[in-house]
Amino acid sequence: MTAGRNTSTLTYLQAISDGLRTEMRDDERVLLMGEDIGVFGGAFKVTDGFIEEFGVDRVMDTPLAESGIIGTAVGAAVVGMRPVCEMQFADFVSCGFDQIINVAGKMLYRQGLPVNITVRLPSGGGFSGGPCHSQSPEAWFMHSPGIKVVAPSTAEDAKGMMIASIRDPNPVVYMEHKHLYRRVKGEVPEGSYETPFAARVAREGAELVVMTYGAMVHTALEATEDLDTPSGHGRASIMVLDLRTLKPLDEQAILSAVRACSKVVIVDEANQTCAAGAQVAALIAEHAFEDLDGPVVRVASPDVPIPYSPPLEQAVLPSVDRVREACRQLLEY
Amino acid sequence: MSSSVRTRYPRKSRLSAAERKAAMATSSTAARTGPNTPSDSLPEHLTLDDRVGLLRSMLLMRIIEERLMKLYRQGKVPGSFYDGFGQEAVSVGAAWAMAAADRLCAVHRDLGAHLVRGVAPWRIMGQYMGREDGVTRGREGNVHFGDHRTGCVGMVSMLPDMMLVATGMAMAFKLRGEQRCALTWFGDGSTSRGDFHEAMNWAGVQHLPVIFVLENNQFAYSTPLRQQFAVNPVERAKAYGFLGMSVDGNDAEAMFEATRAARARALDGGGPTLIEAVTMRMHGHAAHDDMKYVPKALFEEWRKKDPIDRQSARVAAQGVDVDALKAEVREQVEQATQKALAGAMPDPATATDRVFHPRDADEILLEDGAAPWSGFKVTSSGGRRSR
C-alpha cells in the first residue's frame, strides 16, 4: 500500500507526531487532549509545534484530571469529534480507569453508541523511571470488552497505527513505548497510510519463534541473532513475530507461526501474571497443541513493581541475555 | 482551520436561523435565581399547554413506574427495580427546557427525561423486561438506558461518571461554536466521588455550556446527607467559579424556569450552572429496600409536597380536567404494557454481538430529541412569546 512512496528516516517519536499531524490535517474532527501537550509541546515533545499549527481549540492543555480527560473525550466523541487523549505516563491511566472500562468500553454494547476515542499511553521501563513511571498496563485493557489495544515497535508502524487507531470507530488504547521514542529509527513513508491491526514477521525463521511486542521486539531480535542450531550446523533459524495488535490478537498469524516453528518463546515486558503473553500461550495450548515440539515458554518481568535503581531494574525487565537463554534451552529440547 | 482538511463536521445539528433567533430572544431575559416560583402566578415562559404537558409527562413517569413495579413483583422484570417516585418534577421540569439539539445524561430516577425527549413508553417497558425491542435490546437493565436517537447518553452505574461525559459534549459544542448545551443529573451521594470534582472543575475552567442538576433527595441508599458532605454541595459551585442555586425540586415549573435560565446563561457565554433540586426519595433505593432508616415524619412532610399533586392543582385551577388526563395516561400505559409484553426475548446467539463497531459501518451519533416547550416553536412574528 505504501510501496513506491517517498520515505524519510524518522525516530519512533517523530513517526507518532507525523501520524498525529497527518490525521489532524486530514480530519478537522481530530482533537488532542492531554496535560502539557499544547504550549509545552508534551512531556516527551510528541506534540511540539502542534499548537502553533492547529491552535488552542484542537491542541488542548487540560486540567490535571485523567478521568476528566477520558470522560470528556467520550462526550466529545459521541457528538462527532475524534479525540486523542494523552496520558502523560501510561501509569496514570489508572486514574481514568473507570471512564475507559465502564463508560467508553461498554457504550456500544450497552447503548448502541460507538465511542471513537484514542488513548495514548507512553509506557514501559528501562531508564530508572521507578514503579510509577515504568509500567506496561496493556493487559488491563485487553481484559475489558469493547476496547482495542495496539503496540507498534517500529517507526513505520507507529505512524500507520496511529492513523489507523484514530480512524477506528472504537476506543483504542495505543501503547507507545518510551524507550523506543528516540532509540528506534526507521524509514517512514510520507503522507497518509494505515498499518493494519495485524501481526508482522520481524524476522523469518523455522526452528523457533519468539512472539512479543513493543520494545521487546528489539530485545528479541538482538537475542536471537547468533544462536547456534543444536545439531551444530550453523546458525539457528529463529522467527520473531511482532504481535503489534494485542486486542484483537492476530490469531491466524500466531497459529501459523507455531505450525511453522513448533517451538515458542513469548516475551512480555509487563508483569508475568495475566500479561498479554499469557493469553497468547493459552491460545497456542488450545489451538496448536499438535504443532508443538516443546513447552510454550514465557519470559516476562516478575510480579514486582519496576524498581528504580539500575541494577534492580535490569534484573527485573527481560534482558537480551534472558531471552537468549530461554531460546537456547528450548532449541535444545 | 486548515483549508486542506478533508473531513468536515456534518452540518445537520446546527439550529436554523429561526431557531437561533428564538433562542437568542429567550436568553435576553434576566435570569431568575429565586428558589421558588409562587404557584399562583402565571409563569412568564409557560403556556397552558406547557403546564399540562409537564403534568402529563410526570403522570406518565409515575404510572409507568407503578406498572413496572407490579410487573417486577410478578417476576416479569429481572434484576433490580429503581424508580423516581415523588421526584418526577426534577427530570420532567428540567428536560422541558432543553432544545432538540441539546444533549442529556439522565440517571436512574430521571425516567421523565426520556419521556419528554420522545422515547415511546412501550419501548421503555420492553427495556425493563429485557426484551429484544427494548431500548438497549436486553444489553442493559431497567433505567440504565439512553436512546441515542433522542440525544440521550445512557448512564453507567458508577455515578457521577456521566458528569464528565456531559462536560465533554458541552466542550465540543463550545469548540465548534454551536448554540447548544448539555445537561446531566446526578445524586447527592455521587458528589463525594472524584469525577464530581473533575467535572465541576473542568466545566468551570473551560467555562462550558453545561448544566449540572444535583438531585438532592436526602439519601444515598441509606446514607443521609450529614454523612455525605460537610458543606452543601451547591455552595461548592462558587469554588469552581460558577453559579449554584437551590430550587424546589418538587415544583416542575420552578425546575423548568431554573433550567431555562441556566440554558440561556450558558448560550450567552455565562458558563455552567449547578442547580440543586431539593426533593425527597419517597420509595427505597430500589424495590428491595424498605427504607426503614427514614424517619416517618420526614415522609409525611414531603408527601404534602408531591409534585404531581401540586401541578394538578395548578392546571385544574385553569380549568383542565385532570381526572380525564389521568385516565388518558393510564390507558396509554396499559396499551404500552400489552405491546411490551408481546415483545420477544433476545436471541442468545446475539449475546456476543455489537462489541466493536466495524470500520466500514456507518457512523452512529447522537441525534436530536423531542423539544416540546412552546418556547422552541417558531411563531409567525418571530418575536418573543408572552405566554
Add this chain to the structure above:
Amino acid sequence: MPQMGASVAEGTILEWRKQLGDWVESDETIAEVSTDKIDTEIPSPAAGRLVEILVDVGVTVDIGVTLARIATDARPGEPHDAERDPAPPVEPVAQPAAPPRDPAPPVTQPASPSDTPVDAGARRGAIRRYSPVVQRIAAEHDVDLAAIEGTGREGRVRKQDVIAFVEARGLADPVGSEADEAPLHTESPYRPEPPGSADGQYKPPEGRPLSRMRQTIGAHMHRSLQTAATCTTWIEVDVSPIELARREKGMTALPLIARCVISALVEFPQLNAWLEDDVHTVHEQVNLGIAVALSDDDGLIVPVVRGAQDLSAEGLSRCIRDLASRARARALSADDIHGATFTLTNPGQFGSIMATPVISQPQVAILDVEAITKRPVVVTDAFGQDAIAIRPMVILGLSWDHRALDGALAARFLANIKRRVESYES
C-alpha cells in the same frame, strides 16, 4: 452391511452369532445375512469385544450401513494380536521409480495410523515421550518413531529429527534418472496392488483420512476446475538445441525451457495475467511459479521466482534450485509462495508424455513440460528432401482459461515457445 454381488443394494440380518459383550476373533462368523442373491455368513473384520449391535434380526438395511461395533482394545492383562505385530508400512505416495516395497502386510491386519509408537518404544525398555507435532508427522508418514535417533535433550526426538528421517528415507531409494538433482515434481505414482492373502478371502482395505496438506491441495484444484473454463493445448517441440546447451552449462533442461517461456510471456502478456471475479489484470513483471513436490505425501508447493524476466538461464537455474531446497526444508516465507503470474510444472522425469495440468488460481494459464523422449521425426533438408532423424522431443501442454483468452492465442503462444526452443543459442 457388505456388498455381495454387483447389483445387491441391501441385506437383512438373519441371526447374530455373537451377543453383546462376547469376544470375537478376526474372521470368526459374527452374523448371518440374507440378500436377494444369497444368504451368507459375515466374518468379523477385527478381533475384539462386541460392544454395540445397531441392526436387529429381521431388519433390512442398505449396503454400507454399520451393523455393529467391536472394541479392538486389548483384553485386560492380555496384549491384543494386532498390538504385537509391527505397524504395516503403507506404500508411500510419490516415490520416484521406486522398486516395490517389501511384500504387503497380512491383509487381515488393516493398517491403522494410530498404532501407538509408545508400545513400540516399550520394546526397547525405555519410556520415550513424543511431542504432539512429532507424533502427527510420524503418523502422516507412517514412521516408526522407535527407529529414530533423537538429537534433543537426553536423546529426545525433535521435529527436525522426524522430518530428516522422512526425507532421508525418501532419498534413499534410487532415483534412476539423468538429473543431478532430486525431481521437482512427481505425478501419477504407480503402486503395485498388494498380493492376495494366503487364504484367498478378500479384505477391503481400511481408508485413512487425507492429510491436511492433501485436502488443501485438493480443494484448490477442485475450486480451480470449477472456476476456470480450463482447456488444454499441446505442441511438440524439438529440444536438440536445449539438450546441447544444457550439457555445456551443466544444468537441467528446465531452466532453459523456462527462459524461453518467459520470453514468450513478455511477448504475450495476456498469458501473464490474473482473472478474479471478472477483473482481468495483465502483469508486466513475470513471477514464475515452479511446482515443487515436497517429500512423500506432503504434496505440492509452488514457490515463485520473482521478476523472472530479468534472469538469465543460469540465474533461473540457481533460483529454482534454491527454492526447491528451501521448499523441502520448509523454509519458504509467505512472500516466496505468493504472487505468481504464471506457473511451470515439470513432472516428466518418469516418462509421461502429456498431461492436463490444473491452473493455479487466479492465474490464467499453466505450462506442463513432460518427458523428453527420443523419437523418429521427419526432417526436411535444405533441398526439400525428407528424411527420418532421431530427435529429443518434448510435448508442452498449456492449460489455459477460456474466460480470459482463446485457443488461437494459446496456440500462438505455444508456437512462440517452440520457435524459441528450436532456435535456442546459449
